Amino acid sequence: MRLPTKEFYFMKKLRVNTAGIDIGSKKIFLAVEGEPVRSFETFTEDFRHARDYLLSKGIETVAMEATGVYWVILYEMLEESGLDVWLVDGRQTKQVPGRKTDVKDCQWIQQLHSYGLLNRCFVPDEQVKEIRAYQRMREDHIRTAAMHVNHMQKALTEMNIRIKEVISQIHGASGIAIIKAILEGERNPEKLLSLCHKSIIEKKAHLVLKALEGHYTEAGLFALGQAYQAYLFYQQQISACDKKIQEAMEQANNYHQDKGIRDDIESAQGRKPVRHNKPQVDHLGGHLLKIFTGKDATNLPGITDYTWLQLYAETGSNLLKWCTEKHFTSWLGLSPGQHESGKKKNTRNKKYRPKAGQIFRQIAQSLIESKKIALGAFGRKLKAKRGAGIAVKATARKLAVLYWRLMVKGLDYTEKGIKDYEQKVNLQKERWLSKAAKEMGYQLVANQYVE
The missing domain is CATH 3.30.420.10 (Ribonuclease H-like superfamily/Ribonuclease H)
Known part of the structure; x- marks a missing residue:
């Protein structure tokens, strides 16, 4: 030894x-x-x-x-x-x-x-661990299903059926209906068009008819059928995961045992809409509100019941395990890097990114595209100065701090919009200019326009 x-x-x-x-x-x-x-x-x-x-x-x-x-x-x-x-x-x-x-x-x-030189990793309790297992399997199935959507699109393109160019999602209701009919032997563009949603028929009928006039091949139809069946299979797997999440949520909240708890969960109304991959879990928002004792993370910008479920599966409901917001953001991999030795910085040392940190980053990316939310304006301003990577990380860190404060200290968040944020930025600039002018012996005078 x-x-x-x-x-x-x-x-x-x-x-x-x-x-x-x-x-x-x-x-x-x-x-x-x-x-x-x-x-x-x-x-x-x-x-x-x-x-x-x-x-x-x-x-x-x-x-x-x-x-x-x-x-x-x-x-x-x-x-x-x-x-x-x-x-x-x-x-x-x-x-x-x-x-x-x-x-x-x-x-x-x-x-x-x-000698006390090791730090303990976060290990969730059994309830969170079970939901985490179902949620991570669900995410895996979504990624695999997306791969088979690409396979369907490729098979259609090889037969010059250009549905993707005229319908935004070939795995939407209209696209799937057309693909199913093609695999069942339908080739008439008019009949395939009739399977589309009425808004598509009203606005894009002539384009859809042109897109559906393809050159069918045996190999192309076989590839399309394989991808379609695989896509349906993973949709079934996603539904099975949703059922297990539903059962775990109900068990965690004693949903079937206590009528008062059931009424509280079902009374949660007016939730943010979930645009993509919405879980088929009844009263998801109500279950999460019950688990977090009424603290609603969807009040924060960019967070829906689905992203809240993802964060719960990764961090649990007790954020006191991270004693400060800095500990929390450091664990998420969102803190600024400190890899200096002398005058040199080690940029090769990449920090580990847990899944919870990646979730905050994904939310931050969508916020930067928003034109009405203050955090988005902050991210765009930083993106112009430092680049997209730093902007996403900094925005994600701000959002993670708000999430920790809400769950630990119960601090409410109110979205005041971009105008309020810009006013604060201008006030900071004015203070900085006043300070600089004072140090140099000058005095700021407001610009006056004379007609």
């Missing part, structure tokens, strides 16, 4: 009876201070033996790396046995060169943990 560096001899241990675990796909390695490293296989029976070994040695707290999904079951088994389990980011334990074996890794984790 490699001895610890000299600095450890001058540092005080913060924890006693500690253990470190290095987890792999086939084996786990356990390091207990003063004992030889033990290894166990990753079968459930071996996990129980590892748990019993730690308890027999009087271990009170354990640190383990967050390696893929290998840690999940072991973490739960150790936590249920009463141990204080710390899930840590693997990057925290790989700062010393030359220590790259499983045995040395678990010993190093144990040493760092005993």
Whole structure:
């Protein structure tokens, strides 16, 4: 075993009876201070033996790396046995060169943990973990379904059926109806046009008729049918995920047991519309309001019930786990980078982006396109100066701060619009000019127009 560096001899241990675990796909390695490293296989029976070994040695707290999904079951088994389990980011334990074996890794984790040099990762409770699993599966199905939409579009284009050029979404009601009829053998453009929505027939009938006059091929129809069936399959998978989210929400809120709770949830009206990929969950807004004790995240710009559900699945309902808004935005990967050494900046060190941070970034991108919201004006102003990447990150950080303040401190947000934001910016400019003029011995005079 490699001895610890000299600095450890001058540092005080913060924890006693500690253990470190290095987890792999086939084996786990356990390091207990003063004992030889033990290894166990990753079968459930071996996990129980590892748990019993730690308890027999009087271990009170354990640190383990967050390696893929290998840690999940072991973490739960150790936590249920009463141990204080710390899930840590693997990057925290790989700062010393030359220590790259499983045995040395678990010993190093144990040493760092005993001296209090590791930070605990966020692990959601069982309720949030279940909803997170369904929501992430749902997102995967949406991405895969989008891929098959592209396949349908490609198959149509290869037969020179130009639906995409005249209908905004070929997977909308009109597009799917046309594709289904084509696969069933219909080739008459007039009959295919009649399947479209009346607004399309009124405004684009002649274009749709031209677009539907294609050159059908056996291979093209086969590819179209494959993509269509795959798209329908993933729509069914998305619906199944929605049902599981519905059940989890109802169970979390005792929806079927308490009539008063059910009335409160169903009374939530006037929710923001969800434009894309809306989950088929009854009273989603009411369920979220009940979980968050009446604090409504949709009062914040850009957040709908769907994006709120996504954030809940990633961060849970108790944001006090991040003691300040700066801790929260840092965990999200939205804080400004601090990678300086001397006069040089390390721009290659890319910060990890959790899914919650990506959600805030996606909302920020849509806000920057908005012409009525103050945060959008802030983002556009920064985009003109520093570029799109920094603007999106800064806007996402502002939104994340508002979200944390709402959920932790209950601070309300009122959208005052772009004019109010521009007035504040002009006031700041005026103060800066006044200060600069005063320092240089000048005096600002308001511009007066003489007719």
